[in-house]
Amino acid sequence: MSTRPTPSPLLLALRAGTRACHTALEERLPFFREGFDVAGYRRLLSAYYGFHAPLELTLAGYQGVERAKAPALVRDLLALGLSAADIDALPLCQALPAVEDEARALGVMYVLEGSTLGGQVLKRAMAERLGLAPDRGLGFLDVYGAASGSYWRAFLERLADAACTQAAQAATVQAAIDTFVCFERWLAQRGVLDQANTCTTPHAGTRATNPAAVLGQ
Template sequence: MPPAPAGARFALRDATADIHARLHAVPAFQALADGRLDEAGYVALLRRMLGFHMAIEASLAVAPCLAAYGVDLAERRRTGLLQADLRHFQAPEAAPPAPVPLLATAARALGALYVTEGSTLGGRQLAHGLDHLLPPGTMEGRAFLLGHGARHGAMWLACCTAIETCGRETGGLVGMQSGAVETFAAFEAWFG
């Protein structure tokens, strides 16, 4: 089955472009991208990410079910990967939860999912910034950044298909844009 036209996904990208660009300027992400983040800085980043992902995954868990869109949230959870990365560095696996938006509609939940699943695209590139701390090509210590591994492409395609389906529904695109913008804003505030 060919993928659906990408109108809604591009609309989400455009609605979040400014805030997404600002996140590239967060010092910890810049240092990671440049390969100059030390172990203490990386562990601090992992713990901060854990606080955000624990909170957004909890918010998604109580949002309206996304199964009608072909989305299984359980297979998309990444807090366990963050905890495994922290264990690799023998660091505490707990973090305070970030304040995140309430996802009262399926559209808003899909907007939030666009943010979290989209981060797997950049994470795979950022993982190379750890080659000075971890043996290149290994997953240990960078499992979160590597995301869904071999399932990455299929998972992203399924997410995009769900977004396009919702985007064709009345109010779907507006709801997804709100969910995505508010999720990015919560992420930016958490790292600000």
């Protein structure tokens, strides 16, 4: 029998609000693309760093340092051959989702914390496909190690305890969508994503006029 607690209304709203974003991004990420190699992985993690490092600074007042993932990215990049100077010189994303209150911080955190769940799948796949090891390039994908489940459950409890006014809930969901949108745009700009339709809702018009999108291809 499952002992999973009933999802909070806020979690259900976040899942419903970001499902399409997750699917769109997952389809564009190159992890499972034929020919994806360690050099591609290094480029991808470098781009991840450019998003996580500045975004985590804006979250500093809302989450403890133990949830910061940029340090794991730095360790991975060093293990994959970048120097500290190379890492310092990596471009950093300027168009970040705004974090101006607890409600929005929770939405941003939902995306970053949730990505650790997919990380479990990716960690195993990248170990197998790229021959990487926990101390050689897989630290970010398994950032919480054996504590992954307890970190996620603790975050879900925080969501469940969060203010549940309609306005706060809407702000949290919007921040989560913004995070996916900003991240996808940033990765695309860094040239590490496949071409595809995106979840960028502000471009909904573009999608509608894209024949492939209309045909659902």
